[in-house]
Amino acid sequence: MIHVDADSFLVIVLAAAVAALIVGIGGGRVVIPVVVLELCLGIVVGPDVLGLADSDPFIDFFSSLGLGMLFFFAGYEIDFERIKGGPLELAVVGWLISLGLAYAIGSMLAAAGIVLSLLFTGSALATTAIGTLIPILSDAGEMKTRFGTYLLAAGAVGEFGPILLITLFFSTGNPLSSGLLLVAFVVIAVLAAVFAIRGVTSNWTALERTLETSSQLPVRMAVVLIFVLAALATDLGLDLLLGGFVAGIITRLSLGGHEVRVLESKLKAVGYGFLIPFFFVVSGIEFKFDELTSDPKELLKVPVFLIAFLIVRGIPAMVLYVKEMEIRDRVALAFFSATELPLVVAITTIAIDNGKMHGTTAASLVGAAVLSTAIYPLIGLRLRGSREVPEGI
DSSP states (O other): OOOOOHHHHHHHHHHHHHHHHHHHHHGGGOOSOHHHHHHHHHHHHSTTTTOOOOOOHHHHHHHHHHHHHHHHHHHHTOOHHHHTTHHHHHHHHHHHHHHHHHHHHHHHHHHTTSOSOHHHHHHHHTOOOHHHHHHHHHHTTGGGSHHHHHHHHHHHHHHHHHHHHIIIIISSSOHHHHHHHHHHHHHHHHHHHHHHHHHHHHHHHHHHHGGGSSSOHHHHHHHHHHHHHHHHHHHTTOOHHHHHHHHHHHHHHHTTTSOOHHHHHHHHHHIIIIIHHHHHHHHHHHSOHHHHHSOHHHHTHHHHHHHHHHHHHHHHHHHHTTTTSOHHHHHHHHHHHTOOOHHHHHHHHHHHHTTOSOHHHHHHHHHHHHHHHHHHHHHHHHHHOSOOOOOOO
16 A cells, blocks of 8 residues: 555645635736745745645655656747747757856866766756746747747757756766667657657547547547656656656647647646646755755855856857847846756756765755746846747747
């Protein structure tokens, strides 16, 4: 029998509902992203503050589902037809520059004895939480703008690149074997994509009709795809994040050209209505708040990492997009690109498991990532001001 802490489970669900309630009641006056509220409420109800909830294997399982669903939407929102060409090329070059800056900063921090591993710390600095940003950008109308296209490309690469790093270097510790497993995963994923595209294209009318019935076949097919690829990635020794991300990409490609507003609404209800908030609340519960506050020196790492996020992801935005954007929009792109959270949680968790990071350093990195998610998007939105309708890239 699996032990289920029903009280903790209930508190987590209630915390997620309270976060949404605060945003809903506040309307446009509550400017803090809901994911930050979820994580902060998780800290409050967790063992370091009120002690109302704690994690266990069953709760961690649901949290992993939420993380996989979050990266499913990160992959799903990548419209390759929209970002191909200039936006994608700039995004790739920008992330490679960020990676170099991140490892340079990581090496300096390691040499100073502040962190144990430049590889893990640097990789955490070079991420962008596009999956977290997408709801914020959508609510603000930014996803339909020309600026949104460049940001979507930068965020997609800033999320997919670190996922590949996790897969190749962190999951098994052997880049060669991880590379071979990754090739096998890609082959299977491509076959799944071909099958999904053909099946949806030839049967879309029949599939669409089930969206108004109890069978909900397209939704169930999408959920199956997420679980199959996540399980496959895990069985191959790769990372769960890769499975969710690729499942999102395949779903987007298979639905290309079809009216999918109803399907998207139902998938978001499952993801953002339950599983994804569950992940963020549990992340707050597992956050080592006492380790962060026990030593003032450790607390000072938080602003250091927060500034490092902006340097690593902001410099490419300021340098590479001179011809595409005016200075105000480039600064906004820098702040949006420096928003980090889910991958920082994932990388620090792996680092601690491998003995490559102190718990205090992980708490400082996650704390800085929380602040980046709470502060940087607000600055970016304020800098953007009015939004334009995209014409051509």
